[in-house]
Amino acid sequence: MEIQELNRLLGNVDIYLLDQILKGRFSKEMKILDAGCGEGRNAAYFIQKGYQIFGIDPNEIAIQYCRYLAKSLNSGFDVHRFQEGKLEEIPFHSEAFDALICSAVLHFAENVDNFWQMVQEIHRVLKPGGVFWFRMCTAFGGINSQMETLGNGRFHLPDGSERFVFLPEYANKLEEIGFRFLESPKTVLVLNQREMGVFLMEKHPKENLSTEKA
Numbered sequence: 001m002e003i004q005e006l007n008r009l010l011g012n013v014d015i016y017l018l019d020q021i022l023k024g025r026f027s028k029e030m031k032i033l034d035a036g037c038g039e040g041r042n043a044a045y046f047i048q049k050g051y052q053i054f055g056i057d058p059n060e061i062a063i064q065y066c067r068y069l070a071k072s073l074n075s076g077f078d079v080h081r082f083q084e085g086k087l088e089e090i091p092f093h094s095e096a097f098d099a100l101i102c103s104a105v106l107h108f109a110e111n112v113d114n115f116w117q118m119v120q121e122i123h124r125v126l127k128p129g130g131v132f133w134f135r136m137c138t139a140f141g142g143i144n145s146q147m148e149t150l151g152n153g154r155f156h157l158p159d160g161s162e163r164f165v166f167l168p169e170y171a172n173k174l175e176e177i178g179f180r181f182l183e184s185p186k187t188v189l190v191l192n193q194r195e196m197g198v199f200l201m202e203k204h205p206k207e208n209l210s211t212e213k214a
Contacts, residue, residue, distance in 0.1 A: 011044030036105030
């Protein structure tokens with residue numbers, strides 16, 4: 001395959017998501033939600049190959065672009081699978097999805113309560129045994145001493161940004177909510193400016209949510 005064809009197929013996909021695609025983590029039988037899909041950078045492959053990919057984003061213009069992208073990549077794709085929506089109130093019913101991907105979104109949480117509100121919504125819309133893959137700013141290692149605490153889970157990072165940061169103790173709470181790790185978390189120190197972590201979890205297969213959202 002020529003590089004141009006490869007670029008068209010994969011787009012600007014998150015390299016750590018590509019790792020999971022190559023491992024066969026997703027199948028065409030699965031309903032997959034890209035939570036915070038933006039303009040569709042992580043959806044291009046799934047759209048072209050006929051996966052049941054859906055997406056939400058609070059930015060109306062981003063959704064419009066994502067729909068245009070989807071139609072240009074696959075003329076038969078139902079573009080209304082991409083909807084305007086927030087992670088705090090995902091516009092799908094409980095246990096709707098077999099997998100949910102969330103790339104560089106959760107670190108924009110306003111505070112600790114907002115972060116866990118989004119995580120609880122993610123838990124709600126996943127089926128028991130559903131896969132939860134996410135990537136966000138973390139503080140597991142050497143970056144800790146260089147961050148300035150702003151309070152309520154947010155930090156000023158060496159790169160000048162202000163973000164919510166996933167702390168090591170949050171891993172235990174994810175398990176208390178009903179997730180379990182499928183792979184050990186991985187973190188990368190980005191030029192000593194910020195630390196980014198990649199997490200792959202599963203909604204505990206014995207979970208059975210009793211309430212559904214219309």
